[in-house]
Amino acid sequence: MKIKKKFLFFLFAGALCFGQKTEFPVSAISADLLENSTAVLRKEKIEIEIESRKSVVVKTYRVVTVLNEQGLSKINASEYDNVRSVAATILDANGVEIKKIKRKDFKEVAVSEGSVITDNKNVFLDYTPTQYPFTIIYESEVQSENTAFIPPWIPLNEKNMGVEETAIVIKSSPDLGFKSKSYNFEGWDVKQEYLQDGVAFSLSNVTAIKDEAFSAAPFKYLPHAMFGVDKFNLEGVEGDATSWENFSTWAFRNLLSGTTELSDETRTKVKALVADEKDPIKRARKIYKYMQDKTRYVSIQLGIGGWRPMKAKDVDRLGYGDCKGLTNYMRSLLEAADVPSHYAIVYGDEDKMDMQQDFVSMQGNHIILAIPNGNDYIWLECTNQKMPFGFLGDFTDDRLALLVKPSGGALVRTDIYSDNAQNSKGSYVLQADGSIKGDIEIRSGGVQYSGRHHLISDSFDEKNKFYKAYFDIHNLKMDRMDVAEDQDRAEVSENLKLNAERYAEVRDNRLFFQINAFNKFSDVPQRYKIRKNPFEISRPFADLDEITVSIPDGYNVEAKPANVTIKEKYGSYRLEIESISPNQIRYRRMFTMQVGYYPNNEYEGFRKFLEQVAKADSSKMVLIKT
Structure with missing residues (x-):
């Protein structure tokens, strides 16, 4: 009897559901689009109309099925600018x-990510689901x-995120250019329609893009389109x-004009x-x-002030500014000393763009300074109070920047760091009980300098934690x-002294240990x-190591790794081990990587190259007691 009641209940509940309007059931999603997905874009249509030089309207209709908590961030339900309308509907599975x-x-907050001064507003949906999966239909007009x-x-x-259907239609007033x-677009089934004063693009049934090791920056291989007007x-x-x-x-006339004035006191x-220089x-x-000693960085987004720098005299008085204000302040200080320089717009990101x-x-998201130096330029990063003069690091290296000038402005490439070397020289003493004591000096330049510069200001505990992870020695x-x-x-130089118990395994009158104690490569990609995805080595580097190993008295070398030489288009590796006295061994190691962009079918060869490097770096030596 209980079974019958339960059956009737579900039959009735199902009838209720059947009577309701249903849209975008999860069951309608193909298995291909669910694979590797935390969410699926069911349908998206973006309509953009550039009505005039001073008005653009964007209408968005987006349907996203969120499969689990990891997919929640993919609903993309937020807007800036003047929000005319915004709404959402939640559907069950x-x-x-x-x-x-x-x-x-919807919530509305000031855009304050890293900012202290702003008048921008963000309207966004903060939705906590009661169940997964669910579907959200989001509509807005701004x-x-x-x-x-x-x-x-x-x-x-x-x-x-799998994609069922996404489309954009953009139209413009014909007099705006x-x-x-x-x-x-090549290799992707993008449907394209070129209108009289606009375009329409669409794409459908694309499986989820996975985050794969060494993947190239998405803008280098995924389809996308840019739009603009001349006026x-x-x-x-x-x-x-x-x-x-x-x-x-x-930009010079409208963004920089009238911003370089300094007080007479500061100019003096x-x-x-620099009177003696x-x-x-x-x-x-x-x-x-x-400039570095006097200022600090903040973000400022006030009207056109989001693009126009603070006046130099205000930065001078307040002691802070954003990338625009600090760069323009430095430009103004140089102008006071009769040193020409140019404000430069660039994309700042570890991925070179x-x-x-x-x-x-209107491109770019960061400002740096260019000082003419013969036929070249010295580039300055003005937001970092510890950056060396003329050094950019991996945030703005090797990319085109726009020099903003009263006339003759042009795109110029920033510095390319090819000598990203790390040189290590040192020694360690291996004791009969398996413990080691060692000294090592490490010098790092180029982009490798950027990666270790934090050690200058790190606390004792922070440095200690870093080195324990870096050396990976128990x-x-x-x-x-x-x-x-x-x-x-x-250049950063590190002078280190260390010790470790039980580094070598003691067994059967023998010592077993990895001769490369200080710079082992082990990050073999999946x-x-x-x-x-295609893969990319975006910056070259070279690690050069020379380490002397002292072995305990009464022990001889029973087995040692063979010398190794590997040469591939991706890079090279060389390991040389030699006896320099009865109880001393020296190993020399060189590991380099070369810049390159490669198709997905070459990935396994690249991975095997790194696997060979890791194998050589972990090779063991055996000492036997005489």
Whole structure:
């Protein structure tokens, strides 16, 4: 009888569900799109209309099925600018509506990520689901007076997200000089329609993009498109994007004009600081240090002030600024000392991204300074109070930047760091009980300097934690951790003393140990049954090690690793081990990687190269007691 009642209940409940309108049930998603997905984009349509030089309207309709908690961040339910309307509907796994969310239920906050001064607002949905999976239908309409920035189309912007259907339609007033540029459409089934004053793109049924080791930056291989107009508006200021030279001139006149004034006191102080220096680069070096000691970085986003730097005299008075304000302040200080320099717009990110030469528009997210030096430039990062003069690091290296000048502005490539060397020289003594005591000096330059620069200011505990992870030796104790830097050479030097018990295994009158104690490579990337993404080595490096090993009295070498030489297009490796006295062994090691961009079908060869390196680095020596 109980069974019958339960059956009737579910039959009745099912009838209720059947009577309700259902949309986007999870059961309708193909198995291919569910694989490796934490969410699935069911349907997306973005309509952009550039109505005039001072008005662009963006309408968004987006349906996302969230499969688990990891997919929650992929609903992308947030807006900036003037929000005309915004709403959402939540569906259960069967596609039955369970909640409606109105405009008043969305949160609105100032954009304060890393900022202390802002007037930007962010309207976003903060939804806590009661069950997974669920589906959200999100709809919005926003309007902006800023036509300098037309949203790009990035259909595969999220990793681990299958895509059923995504589309964009963009139309523009015919007198604005609408333009579009597509990237990486080859090999993807992107449907394209070029309208009289706009474009329409769509893409459907794309399986989830996995996050694979050494994957190239997404913009290098995934489809996307940029849009813009030649005649734009930025916070009430009309601009010209017909060429990079014209854009540079516009930026100089409208963003930089009237921002370099300094107080008489500061100008006098700067001139006195460099009075004994005739060389403009030496003057610039002194002024850079003065600027670093005087200022700190904050983010400022106030109207066009989000793009126009603070006035130099305000930065001077307050002692802070953002990348625009600090760079312009440095430019103003140099101007007071008769040293020319140029404000430069660039993309700042560890992934190297160029300003697009063939698509003139408001690009970039960071500002640096360029000082002419013969036929080249010295580049300055003005937001880091500890950065050496003329060193950029991996945030803005090797990419095109726009020099903002009153005339003749152009795209120029920033410094390329090819000598990213780490040189290690030292020794260790192996005792009969298996313990070791060692000394090592490590010198790092180029981008490797960037990776170890933090050690200069790290606390004792932070350094201790770093070295225990770096050396990966059980029972390691650091007896000395002296770290210094040579800012003129952009080099970090580390003088270390360490010891560890039971480094070698003691067994059968023998000592078994890895001869490479100080710089073992072990990060062999994952093997994939089917590798999908291309891979990239974005920066070269070279590790050079020379270590002398003293073995205990009464022991002879019974077995030692063979010398190894590996040469591949991805890099090279060499290991040489030699006896230099009855109780001393020296090993020399060189490991290099070369810049390159490679298709997915070469990944396994690259992985095997690194596997060979790791195997050689972990090879063991055997000593026998005589």
